[in-house]
Amino acid sequence: xxxxxxxxxxxxxxxxxxxxxxxxxxxxxxxxxxxxxxxxxxxxxxxxxxxxxxxxxxxxxxxxxxxxxxxxxxxxxxxxxxxxxxxxxxxxxxxxxxxxxxxxxxxxxxxxxxxxxxxxxxxxxxxxxxxxxxxxxxxxxxxxxxxxxxxxxxxxxxxxxxxxxxxxxxxxxxxxxxxxxxxxxxxxxxxxxxxxxxxxxxxxxxxxxxxxxxxxxxxxxxxxxxxxxxxxx
Ligand SMILES: CC(C)(COP(=O)(O)OP(=O)(O)OC[C@H]1O[C@@H](n2cnc3c(N)ncnc32)[C@H](O)[C@@H]1OP(=O)(O)O)[C@@H](O)C(=O)NCCC(=O)NCCS
Numbered sequence: 001x002x003x004x005x006x007x008x009x010x011x012x013x014x015x016x017x018x019x020x021x022x023x024x025x026x027x028x029x030x031x032x033x034x035x036x037x038x039x040x041x042x043x044x045x046x047x048x049x050x051x052x053x054x055x056x057x058x059x060x061x062x063x064x065x066x067x068x069x070x071x072x073x074x075x076x077x078x079x080x081x082x083x084x085x086x087x088x089x090x091x092x093x094x095x096x097x098x099x100x101x102x103x104x105x106x107x108x109x110x111x112x113x114x115x116x117x118x119x120x121x122x123x124x125x126x127x128x129x130x131x132x133x134x135x136x137x138x139x140x141x142x143x144x145x146x147x148x149x150x151x152x153x154x155x156x157x158x159x160x161x162x163x164x165x166x167x168x169x170x171x172x173x174x175x176x177x178x179x180x181x182x183x184x185x186x187x188x189x190x191x192x193x194x195x196x197x198x199x200x201x202x203x204x205x206x207x208x209x210x211x212x213x214x215x216x217x218x219x220x221x222x223x224x225x226x227x228x229x230x231x232x233x
Pocket of ligand 1: 044047048073074075076086087088089090105106107108153156157158159160161162163164
């Protein structure tokens, strides 16, 4: 199995944005008009453009050939395509994850101890996760919180659900080393951390069906040179 994580560092070039804007479909254009912050608009366009570029290289088609289908909770997918994919963006970084023949979920979050982490955790953490969080020294609490959060969010996004639906799933086993997380009736995913920056937590969940060994993602820095070799452009 091949898993690639494309790391997009913001701000991206105006060239990427201006090319990407011409590739947006009607749904994406409508989404763009609902995003009020110009910075968030650029992040949305940049990640969709990187996704279209990477998939067009994999599938040898034009980046405008894709017709996304959206799941019940909004996950964009290409049913029947040989590549699964997912996007996450936070602060300085966007991640575009692609996996050959597998559902995948990815999440990145900037570390912040300004929010009431314990209160948020009570809504989404499993009781075992909550018990550990409450025992962690205050100075390590933000790191622990986000390490759990991104693993749960990656599992959520692998499933195409919402974060509140994974409250009953503990990801503690995947904290110190990659591990399979089993979701009753939905299968299992390999869950592993991604080391992007010391100020961020990030993780990926990769469908484990027929994948006995945990895949090692190939982490790549996005550069606009890939854009210039895109099929049809
Ligand atoms: C999508 C969700 C799982 C993660 O959101 P987030 O951490 O704010 O955002 P991220 O940057 O990590 O991910 C956003 C990307 O994931 C993808 N995505 C959207 N919904 C998704 C879902 N349900 N599952 C997987 N991926 C999803 C999209 O590509 C999106 O990128 P885009 O803005 O370019 O379209 C979260 O918002 C959620 O739970 N959504 C479901 C809707 C819901 O139940 N909301 C609760 C409101 S109370």
